[in-house]
Amino acid sequence: MSAASPEPGRAPLTTLPGVGAQTAQRLAARGLATLQDLWLHLPRQYEDRTRLTPIRDLRPGVPAQVEGTVEAAERGFRGRPVLRVALRDASGGALLLRFFHFRAAQLAQFAPGTRLRAYGTPRPGPHGLEIVHPSYRALGGDEAPLDEQLEPVYPQVEGVGPALLRKLIARALERLPGDDALELLPAALRGEVPSLRAALLYVHRPPPDADLAALSAGTHPAQRRLAIEELLAHHLSLRRQRIAWQRHAAPAFDGPGALAARLEASLPFALTSAQRRVFAQVRDDLRRPRPMLRLVQGDVGSGKTVVAALAATLAVEAGAQAALMAPTELLAEQHFASLQGWLRPLGVETAWLAGKVSGKARARALEAIADGSAQVVVGTHALMQEGVAFRRLGLAIIDEQHRFGVHQRLALRDKGGDDGLLPHQLVMTATPIPRTLAMSAYADLDVSAIDELPPGRTPVRTVALGAHRRPELIDRIRAACAQGRQAYWVCTLIDDSDEVVAQAAQSTFEQLQAALPQVRVGLVHGRMKAAEKQAVMRAFKDGALGLLVATTVIEVGVDVPNASLMVVENAERLGLAQLHQLRGRVGRGASASSCVLLYQPPLSRLARERLATMRETNDGFVIAERDLALRGPGELLGTRQTGIASFRVADLVRDAALLPQVHALAERLQAEAPGVADRLVERWIGGASRYAAA
CATH class of the missing domain: 3.40.50.300 (P-loop containing nucleotide triphosphate hydrolases)
Incomplete structure (x- = not known):
C-alpha cells in the first residue's frame, strides 16, 4: 500500500446530515471533529434487544427486554413524585416499572391495555421485581420487529442525546472505506487479528451471538485489534521522539569526576549500592555527545537528590551549568538547602529562583545565571520564564516531572546555549512507575531505579x-x-x-x-x-x-x-x-x-x-502497580497536562501482555515501512506527538 495515499476519515463531521454548527461544537468539545473520531468513539456497553424474555424468567441484576400489557398506572407523592406502571405478559409474570423523573403527559402513554416493550435491569422491590427508569416504547397494532444486532451504548456527549449520537455514528460508519483504503498494517505483520474495518464494524454492531462478556471486559479479538494499533502508534511516536532527540548534539562531560569524588567523600553517610549503580549509568550517559534522557525512579527517601547533586558536579566540572526544577516552592527550597549545604564547601555557587523572588534579589539571581557565576540553579517553573537566560545550561534536572505541563518541560529543554547543544535531561520521581507504564508511556526514556533504602530506615x-x-x-x-x-x-x-x-x-x-x-x-x-x-x-x-x-x-x-x-x-x-x-x-x-x-x-x-x-x-513499586490497576495511567502520570497515554481503546493494565508484540511490530514497521508508521501516528495521535515525550 502506498504511504502517500490520502488518509480516509479526515472529513469534518459537518459533512454528515444532521450535524449543524451547534452540534458540531458540542461534539468538538468532546474531542470529536472528524469521521474517524466517530469511528473510534467506541461503545462502553451493549444492550441486547434482539430477543424478548418472559417476565417470569427475569433474574435480578440481569438486563433484559420484555413485552407486556399495562394493567395499571398511578402517580404517587410519598416523599417525592413517582410514577408506577404495572406490566403483565403471556407468561403470567408481573413487573413494576418505576419512574422518578416524568412529565404529566407521560401518564397518557400508559393507559391500561397498552402494549409496551421495555428494556432495563430488574431488581427486587417491595412487591416483586421492578425496573427503575426503563427505556420503553408503546407498540401499535403491528408486530414491531426486534433488533438484529446488539444496541451499542456510547459514552455521553454533553448536549447530544444518545439516540442522535447513535444515528451520527451509524452514518459515519456508512462512509467507512474498504480494507484497501483503511488498512495500514500489512497482512504479514497483522497475523490472526481481523482487519481494522472488520474490527470497527464488529465493535459498533456486534451480532446477537457475540460474546458479551469478552466485549464488556475489552478482550474480544476485535477490541484487541484496535488496542494493538493504538499502542503501536503511541510507541512509534515515543520512539521517534527519542530518535529526534538523539540526533541533536549535547556537551560531553567526560572529565575525571574529581568534584564528584570530593562530594561523595564529604557526605555524612555512605551511598547505597543502588545509588552508586544509578550514578554510574547517569555518568555514562553524560560522557556521550548526545542528550541524555533518563528517568530515575526511587521510593520515598531512597536518596535521589544525592544522585542529582553528583550529576550536577560533572556538569560544573566541565564548565557548564546545571538547573534543578521542582513543582512546589517548598520542595524546591528543600532541594536548594540540600545542594547548597553539599556544594558550597566545594566552591560551587548555587542560586535560587522562584516566582516570589523579586526586586534586587531576583535581579542578582538573573545576572548570576546569565553570566555563569551561578553554577547550579534551583527553582520552580520560574526557571522557564522568558527573562531567564543561562550562560551554558548543560544539565536540566526535573523533579516529579509528571507534575509539570508539557510546554513547561519543553521550555526548559530549549534553554540550552547558543552553540546549538541541547542540555542533558535527568528526570526524577518518587512515584515508582509500574513496569507496564514504563514500557509504554516512558518508552522514550532510559529508566533507572534506586530500589534500595539507606540502612537504618525502619518499616x-x-x-x-x-x-x-x-x-x-x-x-x-x-x-x-x-x-x-x-x-x-x-x-x-x-x-x-x-x-x-x-x-x-x-x-x-x-x-x-x-x-x-x-x-x-x-x-x-x-x-x-x-x-x-x-x-x-x-x-x-x-x-x-x-x-x-x-x-x-x-x-x-x-x-x-x-x-x-x-x-x-x-x-x-x-x-x-x-x-x-x-x-x-x-x-x-x-x-x-x-x-x-x-x-x-x-x-x-x-x-x-x-x-x-x-x-x-510499604513497597512503592507494589503500590504503583495497584494504583495503576485502581486508577489507570492518566491519574498516575498527570496526563491531563500531557496527553500521554490518554488512550481511546487500549488499557495499559488490561493490555499489558500485548506490549512485547507491539514493540516487535514497531521495530519491523519502522524498518520496513516508515511511511506507514507516519500515518499510524497521525491517525491515533495527530499533532500531539511532539508533546508525548517532552
Missing part, C-alpha cells in the same frame, strides 16, 4: 481508623511528644468547606492547640508566604515544634528523622501514590514509626481497596 506501621477515634489519636500524640518525638497531622483542605466533609487545616490547628496545651503546634499550608512556611518547617526540623499541622504541601521532600507519627485526615480522599508519599515523611530515623489513616465512613469500594493496600505493603 512504617500503617493503620486505618474511623474519624470517631480522633480523641485516642490526640492522646497518642501527647504521649509521643512527651517522649521527645514529633508528629505530622495532614489535612486535605485549608479552610472549612460545607461541601466536603473534611477537617480543614486551620480549624484542626486551632483544635489541636487547645487539646494539647503542653505541645508546640505549627501550621503550614500552600497560601502562606514562602518565608513563613520556611520558618515553620525549620522550627519543626530543629525540634522546636512537636506537632506540625499541614496540607499536602509536605507530600514530597520534607526530611525530619525525629518525626515518627503521621496522621492523614480524610485519607479516603487521596490516591495511593499521595498516601505513600505522605507516609514516607516518617520512618526516617531509628524510632519505630506509624502512619494513621483517618477516614470518614462510609467508604467507597475504591477507598477501601486503597486503605487495605496501604496497610499491606
Whole structure:
C-alpha cells in the first residue's frame, strides 16, 4: 500500500446530515471533529434487544427486554413524585416499572391495555421485581420487529442525546472505506487479528451471538485489534521522539569526576549500592555527545537528590551549568538547602529562583545565571520564564516531572546555549512507575531505579481508623511528644468547606492547640508566604515544634528523622501514590514509626481497596502497580497536562501482555515501512506527538 495515499476519515463531521454548527461544537468539545473520531468513539456497553424474555424468567441484576400489557398506572407523592406502571405478559409474570423523573403527559402513554416493550435491569422491590427508569416504547397494532444486532451504548456527549449520537455514528460508519483504503498494517505483520474495518464494524454492531462478556471486559479479538494499533502508534511516536532527540548534539562531560569524588567523600553517610549503580549509568550517559534522557525512579527517601547533586558536579566540572526544577516552592527550597549545604564547601555557587523572588534579589539571581557565576540553579517553573537566560545550561534536572505541563518541560529543554547543544535531561520521581507504564508511556526514556533504602530506615506501621477515634489519636500524640518525638497531622483542605466533609487545616490547628496545651503546634499550608512556611518547617526540623499541622504541601521532600507519627485526615480522599508519599515523611530515623489513616465512613469500594493496600505493603513499586490497576495511567502520570497515554481503546493494565508484540511490530514497521508508521501516528495521535515525550 502506498504511504502517500490520502488518509480516509479526515472529513469534518459537518459533512454528515444532521450535524449543524451547534452540534458540531458540542461534539468538538468532546474531542470529536472528524469521521474517524466517530469511528473510534467506541461503545462502553451493549444492550441486547434482539430477543424478548418472559417476565417470569427475569433474574435480578440481569438486563433484559420484555413485552407486556399495562394493567395499571398511578402517580404517587410519598416523599417525592413517582410514577408506577404495572406490566403483565403471556407468561403470567408481573413487573413494576418505576419512574422518578416524568412529565404529566407521560401518564397518557400508559393507559391500561397498552402494549409496551421495555428494556432495563430488574431488581427486587417491595412487591416483586421492578425496573427503575426503563427505556420503553408503546407498540401499535403491528408486530414491531426486534433488533438484529446488539444496541451499542456510547459514552455521553454533553448536549447530544444518545439516540442522535447513535444515528451520527451509524452514518459515519456508512462512509467507512474498504480494507484497501483503511488498512495500514500489512497482512504479514497483522497475523490472526481481523482487519481494522472488520474490527470497527464488529465493535459498533456486534451480532446477537457475540460474546458479551469478552466485549464488556475489552478482550474480544476485535477490541484487541484496535488496542494493538493504538499502542503501536503511541510507541512509534515515543520512539521517534527519542530518535529526534538523539540526533541533536549535547556537551560531553567526560572529565575525571574529581568534584564528584570530593562530594561523595564529604557526605555524612555512605551511598547505597543502588545509588552508586544509578550514578554510574547517569555518568555514562553524560560522557556521550548526545542528550541524555533518563528517568530515575526511587521510593520515598531512597536518596535521589544525592544522585542529582553528583550529576550536577560533572556538569560544573566541565564548565557548564546545571538547573534543578521542582513543582512546589517548598520542595524546591528543600532541594536548594540540600545542594547548597553539599556544594558550597566545594566552591560551587548555587542560586535560587522562584516566582516570589523579586526586586534586587531576583535581579542578582538573573545576572548570576546569565553570566555563569551561578553554577547550579534551583527553582520552580520560574526557571522557564522568558527573562531567564543561562550562560551554558548543560544539565536540566526535573523533579516529579509528571507534575509539570508539557510546554513547561519543553521550555526548559530549549534553554540550552547558543552553540546549538541541547542540555542533558535527568528526570526524577518518587512515584515508582509500574513496569507496564514504563514500557509504554516512558518508552522514550532510559529508566533507572534506586530500589534500595539507606540502612537504618525502619518499616512504617500503617493503620486505618474511623474519624470517631480522633480523641485516642490526640492522646497518642501527647504521649509521643512527651517522649521527645514529633508528629505530622495532614489535612486535605485549608479552610472549612460545607461541601466536603473534611477537617480543614486551620480549624484542626486551632483544635489541636487547645487539646494539647503542653505541645508546640505549627501550621503550614500552600497560601502562606514562602518565608513563613520556611520558618515553620525549620522550627519543626530543629525540634522546636512537636506537632506540625499541614496540607499536602509536605507530600514530597520534607526530611525530619525525629518525626515518627503521621496522621492523614480524610485519607479516603487521596490516591495511593499521595498516601505513600505522605507516609514516607516518617520512618526516617531509628524510632519505630506509624502512619494513621483517618477516614470518614462510609467508604467507597475504591477507598477501601486503597486503605487495605496501604496497610499491606510499604513497597512503592507494589503500590504503583495497584494504583495503576485502581486508577489507570492518566491519574498516575498527570496526563491531563500531557496527553500521554490518554488512550481511546487500549488499557495499559488490561493490555499489558500485548506490549512485547507491539514493540516487535514497531521495530519491523519502522524498518520496513516508515511511511506507514507516519500515518499510524497521525491517525491515533495527530499533532500531539511532539508533546508525548517532552
